[in-house]
Amino acid sequence: MHDLPLVIFTVISQLLLGGFVAFWWLERTKGGISKHTGLLILLSLLVLGGISLLVSMLHLGQPLHAYRAILNFGVSWLSREIVFYGAFLGFILLYTWFWYKEDAAKRDIIGWIGSVIGVIAIFSSAKIYMIPAIPAWDSANTLFAFFLTALLLGPLYVAACLAIRREKAVNISRLSIPALVAAAIVGVVYFSTLLAGLPEAVETAKLTFMHAFFWVRVVTFIAASALMVLSYKISKFRNVKIYSAAFAVLLASECLGRFLFYETAIHL
Template identity: 60%
Template structure:
């Protein structure tokens, strides 16, 4: 349970980044999101980002000395994560301000910059864990997993809020199904690589699949996929209630997967 703050931080931060990119992209492409809705969604993403930052401090031995982490940005992926994620939160706050002031041009520019910074922040987070000392983490699948959490949860969160506001004009189900299929392929690749790896990697796979948490995660994932697949054919299912239920299922799935990511890691 010592790693719970990291679980919460990584999932919420990746959700916030994925949601931000989705809102920015929808705003650029559709131009149909009203000022009030854009402000509500952007502010909710800022809140999620702020919560992620606050929770992450509980993992530190000296939370009030967290600012020192940026001092090693030239050599430390942790410093880069702190720096780029902090910059992303600041830019997302500025983005929300331009929604409040209704300045589309500046909103688009800041959103584009924040999108790049957010992607670098997720990349930096993943690189922290891709170390030879922990075979189960030292794989490109770690990078894929971190970005997939963002892609799975972010668009669905924004789609849910747009559906509640009656302004959803794009097929969120299709985007979500694509991300879930990709996640399933990465999951298969991950466990295949563990089974053919070092003894510590094999043990990590055993610890993961022999725990009930894994099967809850798998169950929520499959149910969410099934519901989204049905919603593709039945447009009446593309509503706030369905998206709320699917979002909760996938949030549970991603949270449990990240929890096991930390709990089952074995050092050399």
């Protein structure tokens, strides 16, 4: 379980990107979110961001020296991830402040800049793992997987929060279903590529298929997909129970997938 801090950090950081962009875009285009509900959602994102930073330091041999990682910004994707992710959290904090001050104009600017920085942060995070020494990681799949986690979890988290607050009925299935289809396609292509690749890549695929977590991930992914299809087909199922259940099941699925990402990696 040595990689558990990385699992938590990467999944939460990607959830934050999807959640912040979804909240900002929804408020910008649709409006109708009360000040109190908006503050609760934004503060919850900040709390999750703080937790992700604390957990990520548990993976370091000397957590108190973590600040030194930013010194290699020019050559290290890890340094860039730290800088851009920290900046992203800073912009969420700024957005929260201007939400409290009810300054829509400044929120709009901060939303644009924060979203771009968040995308760069997740891109930097993916690039850390795209290295030739580990064939299973060294492909565009890593990049797709990280951004798909953001797309799958973030908007659904915001939709569930809004449903809990009974503020706004969001048909999130229109976004979630295409994202789920894309994730399924990426998964099939990924394993097909592994099985046709280097021996280390083939071994990664075999280890993944033999792991119980892989099949639990498949079942939870299908269950979340079924809930989203139900939500899309029948309007009465666009409610707090369905969205909360779908989010919880999908969160478990993404965490299991990320655990397998680390656990089954084979070095050259």
